[in-house]
Amino acid sequence: AQKVTQAQTEISVVEKEDVTLDCVYETRDTTYYLFWYKQPPSGELVFLIRRNSFDEQNEISGRYSWNFQKSTSSFNFTITASQVVDSAVYFCALSSNDYKLSFGAGTTVTVRA
Amino acid sequence: GAVVSQHPSRVICKSGTSVKIECRSLDFQATTMFWYRQFPKQSLMLMATSNEGSKATYEQGVEKDKFLINHASLTLSTLTVTSAHPEDSSFYICSARPGTGLRETQYFGPGTRLLVL
Numbered sequence: 001a002q003k004v005t006q007a008q009t010e011i012s013v014v015e016k017e018d019v020t021l022d023c024v025y026e027t028r029d030t031t032y033y034l035f036w037y038k039q040p041p042s043g044e045l046v047f048l049i050r051r052n053s054f055d056e057q058n059e060i061s062g063r064y065s066w067n068f069q070k071s072t073s074s075f076n077f078t079i080t081a082s083q084v085v086d087s088a089v090y091f092c093a094l095s096s097n098d099y100k101l102s103f104g105a106g107t108t109v110t111v112r113a
Numbered sequence: 114g115a116v117v118s119q120h121p122s123r124v125i126c127k128s129g130t131s132v133k134i135e136c137r138s139l140d141f142q143a144t145t146m147f148w149y150r151q152f153p154k155q156s157l158m159l160m161a162t163s164n165e166g167s168k169a170t171y172e173q174g175v176e177k178d179k180f181l182i183n184h185a186s187l188t189l190s191t192l193t194v195t196s197a198h199p200e201d202s203s204f205y206i207c208s209a210r211p212g213t214g215l216r217e218t219q220y221f222g223p224g225t226r227l228l229v230l
Binding site for chain 2: 033035037042043044045046047050052091095098099100101103104105106
């Protein structure tokens with residue numbers, strides 16, 4: 001069985017602060033994929049990143065960065081210099097060979113001006 | 114690229130009626146489409162997996178006779194909520210997985226908010 005845990009339910013920061021969202025996963029598969037999605041108040045899920053289990057390279061995209069650590073089964077997400085537009089619910093998700101996504105509970109990020 | 118549309122975006126219906134939701138992949142062919150349900154302040158729960166030309170596979174606890182899924186083509190899947198009741202009120206989201214390219218990635222539609230009175 002697969003499981004994704006996002007221990008942080010809500011995070012509130014002031015604009016320009018950095019915020020890190022934790023994601024811990026469990027799977028018995030050796031090949032799997034990890035994702036982060038953003039869900040703004042409109043409801044639509046926006047794809048942010050995909051990582052496969054064989055690629056532990058960290059990635060940076062603008063103000064977003066991801067830290068994948070297989071040793072601790074974690075795939076954490078950092079928003080640098082947060083902005084009000086970053087306010088949303090962020091979901092970490094995991095899939096393997098059947099491509100079904102298991103979502104974490106989500107972390108609500110509120111960025112205050 | 115990788116755009117998925119859903120229609121309608123919002124629907125209000127009376128208890129006992131049926132509601133059809135369409136999910137389309139606009140710029141790619143989708144080998145597989147997925148249907149999720151999300152209750153307020155909760156995560157997404159997978160309801161069923163839909164493959165073109167074959168019967169949908171439902172997750173445990175999801176009634177296949179209540180949530181009818183048809184995947185008629187590589188770009189269209191429909192979810193019909195039959196005899197809807199107030200407890201079916203939820204946010205229904207579809208996703209589509211490309212047949213080529215980033216096959217592991219699901220792209221999501223904008224969702225359909227269903228309110229059953």
